[in-house]
Amino acid sequence: MRAPFRFPPDLLALERAWLDTYAGLAEGPATAGTTVLRRRLIALSGHLCTHPYWETPAGPGRTERSMSEQPTTPRPKTVPVTWAxxxxxxxxxxxxxxxxxxxxxxxxxxxxxxxxxxxxxx
Known part of the structure; x- marks a missing residue:
């Protein structure tokens, strides 16, 4: 049995802030000065995507292989078109x-x- 999977607290706090900001944008009217919320959402998205957690090696619950190591279905060779x-x-x-x-x-x-x-x- 695997140990329960846990995200770091700072990553969870970033996610919560992102969700709260998104909810604020969704609830307010489009004409209500949303510039501050949109800029905050963009900044939080950047922090979430570049969080050091995503750079750590595979741990409990993380994938063992990178995407480049995943098995793929070979694409068929291109065939010259002989129809209209x-x-x-x-x-x-x-x-x-x-x-x-x-x-x-x-x-x-x-x-x-x-x-x-x-x-x-x-």
């Missing part, structure tokens, strides 16, 4: 250009279609 531009649309899975409309069209590009057939057969 009016029949082109994004693949439903990888969003690469594919023949979506007309004779022989499919919502999946050739690479995604092959993956799906390998996964489910047929």
């Amino acid at each position: 531009p009016s029949q082109t649309g994004p693949c439903a899975r990888c969003h690469s250009a594919t023949c979506r409309y007309g004779l022989g069209a499919s919502p999946l590009c050739a690479a995604c279609k092959a993956l799906r057939q390998a996964q489910y057969g047929g």
Whole structure:
């Protein structure tokens, strides 16, 4: 069992101040001098994003890997377009250009279609 996860108190105080400032902006009318609150919100956002806590190595509850180390799905290679531009649309899975409309069209590009057939057969 993992130990309970705890944020540092100063980070929690920053978050509380940010939420209070945001609530103040949301509750007041748009014409009521909101410049001070908007500037405070921007400053607090900067402090939250650059807090030293985010630079610490992985601890309890933190991810063990950085985003660059996360496994990714390989993107299919680009295929030269051999159909009319009016029949082109994004693949439903990888969003690469594919023949979506007309004779022989499919919502999946050739690479995604092959993956799906390998996964489910047929």
